[in-house]
Amino acid sequence: MAKGTKAKRKTKSKKITLKMAQSCMELTLDGKRRLDLSFKGITAVPKCVQKLFHMDEVDLSRNTIRKIPDFIAQFIKMTVLDLHSNYLEELPVAIGYLQNLKVLNLCNNRLTSLPSELGLLNKLQTLNLGLNQLEALPASIGALEELRHIGLSDNRFTRLPGCLLKLKKLESIKMDRNPIIAEKIPTEKPVSISESFYLVKESFLCKECLNRLTTCLMYICQTLLNSNKTESKV
Template sequence: MVKGGKGPKGRITLKVAKNCIKITFDGKKRLDLSKMGLTTFPKCILRLSDVDELDLSRNLIKRIPESISKFKNLRWLDLHSNYIDKLPASIGQITTLHYLNVSNNKLTSSGLPEELAQLKNIRTLNLGLNHLDSVPNTLGTLKELHEVGLNDNLLNAIPKSISRLPKLKKLNTKRNPLSTEEESNKFLDSIKRLENLYLVEEKDLCGPCLRKCQLAREKINKLKGTASSTSKKVIFSNLVLPNSTAKESQEDWR
């Protein structure tokens, strides 16, 4: 229990919440209520809706109310490590959000509202460590996304629209029941996209960097060859066609 902080059943007062507001290094107001033993979303903090960042992580919260949309200036929302199984549709109204972390909860695919697609400014979205067996294709419309966490879920496939987001730098899909082919294709697609973004001439690279690029390309070509070997016939370019030289020297062949 935080000293003087919580009321009955893991609740806090407005006075305590005000004392939990901190100023970040870039001058933003952060309301930090992490690790407070909260069992419900504290309604009193709706009176502090002018904060820029809200941290409710590592509590015992099961439900986020629709009133979360009152945080009109929110750019950073951390809800990780709670017991949330559904996000409110109104979360899509917080269009200022740059960062949303709901990892390590009880989220199912039906608990992801379509309104997430309205978060046009979001850059980091962490949905890892939940119970998702699919994710909405509409997440592929969030063109500002830099990082997406989908690790430790129940996903059999990742929408291609997500792996092709123009600004995506990190896509974590570890520990999902994805097929090997799916993972290989995702890897190739992401490498191709990055190559297009960072094309340089060999003369502009130092020796170690050039060698690193060459090794990466060899790895790509090897993976491509493995993927295509099952679908293409093997061609032996040095074999002589029948009825040509062999026909002219039949005795030698015998």
């Protein structure tokens, strides 16, 4: 060791063998095959996991994983993927092959951007992206026709992503603790796109939202005007 310096210790990833991984398999109450590798102290997804591609649900949460390998594309039957509380800085484009995915949890990572391939997950219903470093969403998110819930809390959004306005089945958006919007959207109740309305400043709205609002107001004014004319004639 050089004088005056201190050797840096590398964090060693716990080695997971196929036998160990198989011992972490379980059957859920509804008959789903689930692989639970959470809290395993791993910094990378074990290569042996490739042989368990038939899993319906995979939990890799609460580790220190920095990268998702491309072989994730082999898990085409998977409906739930939990990757929350890791060190992920990016997602592979191979994520787009998970055509049966319904739940994707990426909360509490280090993501600064997302691949446009996320828009290929046409069965996705829940997407949790909270506690990351995101400033925007790819426009392809607007193609997730089955998406019902999306979590965007604790990121760097300054306004509601316009692509979410295209999602007709979206029921809730969590935007707590984001710049500007976080102060105006209630933290306890989810934002309902189809049933509730919130008063916000004009500066908080994107151009598309302003155009829609203007059209809506003009329609209301015209309707009221026509109604008054009809009543005066009577």
